Amino acid sequence: MRYKLATGLAALGLAFHLFMMFVYLGPPNLLQLRFGPLAQQYMRHFFYQNWHLFSPNPAISSSKFAVRCANGEGQWSEWKDPFAGLQERHQLTRITGYGKMLMMFGDIAQSLKEVALSEMKPCEDKGCIANSAFNREIKQQAEALATRFSIAYCRQQHPDRPVQVSAIQYKILELFPLQFTESQSNSKKWDRVGEIPFAPIAMPQGGQS
Amino acid sequence: MIQSWSRRECFLHTAKLFRIALLVWCMLHTLLLLPFHATIWGVDAYALRLTFDDSWYAWIFQLTLHPAVAPYYLCFIFAQLLSAGLGIFGIWPRFMLACTYILTLNINSLTGVILDGGNNLSQLLLVYLLLVNTSGRPVADGPWAPWLRAISNAGFVLCQLQVAIVYLTAGLLKSNGHLWQNGMALYYLFQSETYGHPLIGQLMRQWPWLSLIGTYTTLIFQWLFPILIWSRRWRPYLIAFGLILHLGIAFGMGLFTFGLVMCLSYLLFVPDDAVRILLASYRFSSPIRVGFDESCGLCQRFARLVLKLDWLGLIRVDGAHQPADPSLAALPYAERITAIQSFSAEQRYQGFATLVQILRRLPVLWPVIPVLLVLEHSGWGEHAYVRIATASWRRSCDAGACSLP
Numbered sequence: 001m002r003y004k005l006a007t008g009l010a011a012l013g014l015a016f017h018l019f020m021m022f023v024y025l026g027p028p029n030l031l032q033l034r035f036g037p038l039a040q041q042y043m044r045h046f047f048y049q050n051w052h053l054f055s056p057n058p059a060i061s062s063s064k065f066a067v068r069c070a071n072g073e074g075q076w077s078e079w080k081d082p083f084a085g086l087q088e089r090h091q092l093t094r095i096t097g098y099g100k101m102l103m104m105f106g107d108i109a110q111s112l113k114e115v116a117l118s119e120m121k122p123c124e125d126k127g128c129i130a131n132s133a134f135n136r137e138i139k140q141q142a143e144a145l146a147t148r149f150s151i152a153y154c155r156q157q158h159p160d161r162p163v164q165v166s167a168i169q170y171k172i173l174e175l176f177p178l179q180f181t182e183s184q185s186n187s188k189k190w191d192r193v194g195e196i197p198f199a200p201i202a203m204p205q206g207g208q209s
Numbered sequence: 210m211i212q213s214w215s216r217r218e219c220f221l222h223t224a225k226l227f228r229i230a231l232l233v234w235c236m237l238h239t240l241l242l243l244p245f246h247a248t249i250w251g252v253d254a255y256a257l258r259l260t261f262d263d264s265w266y267a268w269i270f271q272l273t274l275h276p277a278v279a280p281y282y283l284c285f286i287f288a289q290l291l292s293a294g295l296g297i298f299g300i301w302p303r304f305m306l307a308c309t310y311i312l313t314l315n316i317n318s319l320t321g322v323i324l325d326g327g328n329n330l331s332q333l334l335l336v337y338l339l340l341v342n343t344s345g346r347p348v349a350d351g352p353w354a355p356w357l358r359a360i361s362n363a364g365f366v367l368c369q370l371q372v373a374i375v376y377l378t379a380g381l382l383k384s385n386g387h388l389w390q391n392g393m394a395l396y397y398l399f400q401s402e403t404y405g406h407p408l409i410g411q412l413m414r415q416w417p418w419l420s421l422i423g424t425y426t427t428l429i430f431q432w433l434f435p436i437l438i439w440s441r442r443w444r445p446y447l448i449a450f451g452l453i454l455h456l457g458i459a460f461g462m463g464l465f466t467f468g469l470v471m472c473l474s475y476l477l478f479v480p481d482d483a484v485r486i487l488l489a490s491y492r493f494s495s496p497i498r499v500g501f502d503e504s505c506g507l508c509q510r511f512a513r514l515v516l517k518l519d520w521l522g523l524i525r526v527d528g529a530h531q532p533a534d535p536s537l538a539a540l541p542y543a544e545r546i547t548a549i550q551s552f553s554a555e556q557r558y559q560g561f562a563t564l565v566q567i568l569r570r571l572p573v574l575w576p577v578i579p580v581l582l583v584l585e586h587s588g589w590g591e592h593a594y595v596r597i598a599t600a601s602w603r604r605s606c607d608a609g610a611c612s613l614p
Contacts, residue, residue, distance in 0.1 A: 003355045006215040010359035014367060025378050045266055046336050051378040053326050056386030058394050062402035090463055091406055097242040097249075099463045100323040104249060104256050106403055107322040111257060141257050149255050177400035180393050183414040 021047070061194075063109040064173040065146070069154035070200070072164030079171070082153045108149065111142035113172045116196045146170050147201055169200040214362040215355035218347055222484040223476065224365055228302060228343035230473045231334055232293040235309055238328075238466050239289055239316065249320050250282045256320040270311060271318040285315050302343050310335040326375070327467030330474065333371055340364025345488070365477075372474045373435040380431030389428055396420035404462040430454060438478055448475045486586075490578050494570050496522075499551040499563060500529040500537045508549070515567055523570040548598060561585060561594040 023031050023039040024047075032039070043049070066079045083105050090098035115138055150168040174194035178186055213219065242249055249256070250273075261267055261274040272278050273285055289312035296305030314332065317324055341364040342348055348357045388394040396413045399405045399420075413420050430450055437443040452472055459468025476484075501512040512526050525534070529545040532538045536552040537545065544550065548560040551567070558566050565581050568574045584590030 003215040006355040006359040007212065010214055010356075010363035014363045014370075017367065018370065021374060025374070045270075047333060049329055049333060051326065051329075051375050052382055053375075053379045054394065054398065055379060055382035055389070057388045058386075058398045058404075059401065060388075060397050064402060087402070094460045094463050094465045095241070096465075097245055099465060100242055101245055101248065102403065103323045103325075104254075104320060107257065108255065138257065145255055145257065148253075175402060177397060178414075180396045180417045180420065183396070183417060 017047075021049075025049070025051070060176065062175045063106065063113050064175060065105065065109040065170060066173055067150045067153055067168065067170045069150075069157065069165050070167040070169075072166055074166055076169070077157075082149070105149075108142055108145050109172050111138055112146060112198070113174065113196060115139040115142060116172070143198075146198070150201075151203070165203055167200045167202045170198055172196040172198075215359040218342055218358055219362055220365040220481055221342070221347060222345060222488055223479055223481050224338075224341045224343045224361075225299075225345035226479075226484050226488065227368070227473075227476045228306065228338060228341075229297050230476055231331060231338065231470075232296045232306075232309060234331060234466070234470050234473055235313055235335075236290055236293045236297070237469075238331075239286055239293075241466070242323075243286070246283065246286065249323065250286070250316065252279050252282075254320060256322050259318065259321065270314040273315045273319050279319075282316070282319060285312050288312050289316060299344065303339060306335060306338050306343070310339070325464060325467045327464070327470040330371070330375060331470050334368055334474070337364050337368045337371065341368070369438075369477045372477060373438060376431045376434040380428065380434075383428055383431065389424060392421035392424045393417070394420070395423040395427070398462065404464070406461055406463070409461050426450075427454065441480075444478055448478065451475060483582075487579055487582055490569055490582060491575065494523055494566075495554040496525060497551050497553045497558075497566055497570065498525045498527055498534045498537060499549065499567060500527045500532050500534070500545055501549065502529040502546060504530065515571065518571045518573055520572055521570060524567060548594075560598070561590040564594065565590070 020035075020039045020042045023035045024043045026032060064081060065083065067082055068079045069077050071077075083102060086098055086102055086105075090096070090102055115135060118135060147168070147170075150170050151165065154165045154168050172195070174196070176191045176194070178188070178191045182191070218224075248254060259271070259274055261271065261276065267274065273282055289309060292305045292308035292312060296302055296309055310332070313335065317328060317332070340360050342357065342361040348354050348361070383389040383394075386394065388397060396417060399410045399413045430447075434447055434451070437447055452475065455468040455471040457468075458471075459465045462468075499512075499515075502508040508529075515524055516526060527534050527537055529537075529550070530542075532545070534552070536557070537550060540550055544559070549563045551558045551563040553566065562585065565585050568581060569578060581590065584593075
């Protein structure tokens with residue numbers, strides 16, 4: 001009896017967990033309407049999961065971060081991709097932490113792009129995304145990170161001699177690959193490149209490093 | 210099988226091996242990022258970070274977000290490495306799993322943007338493994354034994370089901386995507402800056418058919434895995450395909466830790482008996498006496514290599530024509546010449562089994578032991594051995610007239 005009870009209760013616990021998982025991961029339906037809040041509560045801390053894994057569609061475009069720096073005389077440098085070296089090393093050796101580093105830096109560009117795109121959409125009511133406190137918080141954080149990174153990057157360009165950086169500017173490039181129908185007949189890599197520029201930021205006190 | 214859940218632990222050895230594999234993965238994930246720790250986890254990391262919300266959950270699992278604790282993130286990292294290391298060696302395995310889980314969540318909460326499906330799966334499996342007896346020793350009989358066994362078995366099945374659910378959910382969600390439907394998902398994935406690779410991207414551009422085949426086979430695999438993985442007949446094929454797919458993701462798309470944890474999750478589906486044999490093969494081995502054919506150049510080169518790699522001093526090299534060892538000398542001459550013979554303290558081995566016994570005693574070759582066991586138990590190893598042993602090119606000199614360099 002004791003053996004049967006132990007087996008039965010373990011199987012019951014397993015069935016309950018699977019049912020909660022089914023409701024939590026499933027599409028909106030009657031079950032989710034009835035048990036959704038319970039499933040959310042049950043799963044959110046220890047059993048949170050998301051298996052989108054490039055679904056429903058993988059992202060078609062890629063976002064890239066570009067920086068340029070102005071020297072003491074106010075002359076701007078070329079636009080540079082600060083992660084090009086990291087990307088190259090990641091493509092050369094996969095068993096490293098470079099991939100995660102790129103994910104982290106890539107998220108700055110992604111967040112800035114999403115905020116900028118949400119602001120471009122017409123905002124007719126108070127509840128729209130661009131006006132939300134969350135969006136403002138993300139925007140603030142992403143811009144602060146991008147600025148901090150750009151300043152550090154510009155100062156690192158000449159580590160051997162202190163260089164005056166009077167201003168920095170960054171932009172997000174959105175790279176769209178060729179459609180697969182054109183991929184064989186066209187020799188260029190990208191179909192088009194979109195740009196989201198951000199205003200130049202002057203360095204406080206002339207940016208003396 | 211469910212009926213026996215409270216009577217015996219059906220996954221004793223597999224659970225032990227999986228605990229070791231998962232903790233190794235946790236360690237590896239942290240070690241790969243350790244050179245960049247300040248950039249990724251430091252106070253001035255370049256990552257959007259959550260704020261400490263003062264809930265009970267945050268005090269245990271997101272303590273690193275607390276402004277007073279954040280500068281000491283390295284303590285969490287080294288504590289995680291230590292607890293995972295102790296867990297790997299089986300010291301208080303359940304307690305070490307719990308510590309590793311808490312510390313991993315604390316580290317992961319520092320930089321949520323670098324987490325992927327692999328991190329999500331590893332966290333879930335760490336929780337489920339807390340229910341499982343991963344010590345490798347059966348629960349001692351007592352009033353609580355049936356309950357502990359039943360919970361352990363249910364926890365292990367939950368780990369297996371979780372892996373199946375990953376594929377089921379991902380497969381169903383992909384079915385709604387037009388790029389997966391028209392077979393061009395892989396083309397766009399490999400053209401992207403984030404997950405692409407110049408070489409594979411170029412291949413996809415030249416032969417878009419590769420994308421079509423790859424996309425559809427991925428979809429079919431994800432649909433079939435949750436069903437066919439329970440069939441003993443189909444399981445090896447599914448696992449073989451899954452390994453190719455996930456190693457492709459690891460090295461082609463650069464999602465190394467995700468690809469690796471998915472490959473490791475297949476260990477959950479390896480039968481307990483097979484894992485028992487595998488684990489036994491790593492135990493300390495007794496010395497072995499091997500009779501190498503003195504007239505065979507290949508055998509002599511192999512013997513010299515074995516002597517170089519025999520760091521534990523467990524292999525005594527002897528001759529097949531005139532062995533010094535009495536057990537080898539007692540064997541008929543024809544047997545000693547046709548297949549390599551060996552004796553350990555326990556038993557006699559010949560042919561491919563001798564090669565397995567030799568390689569088991571060479572630490573540098575321990576990673577290939579699983580492959581050798583598959584070859585030995587499938588009979589392919591012996592078949593290949595006989596082909597090589599009887600090949601005419603093998604003998605570079607005649608018996609008794611062989612000059613060795």
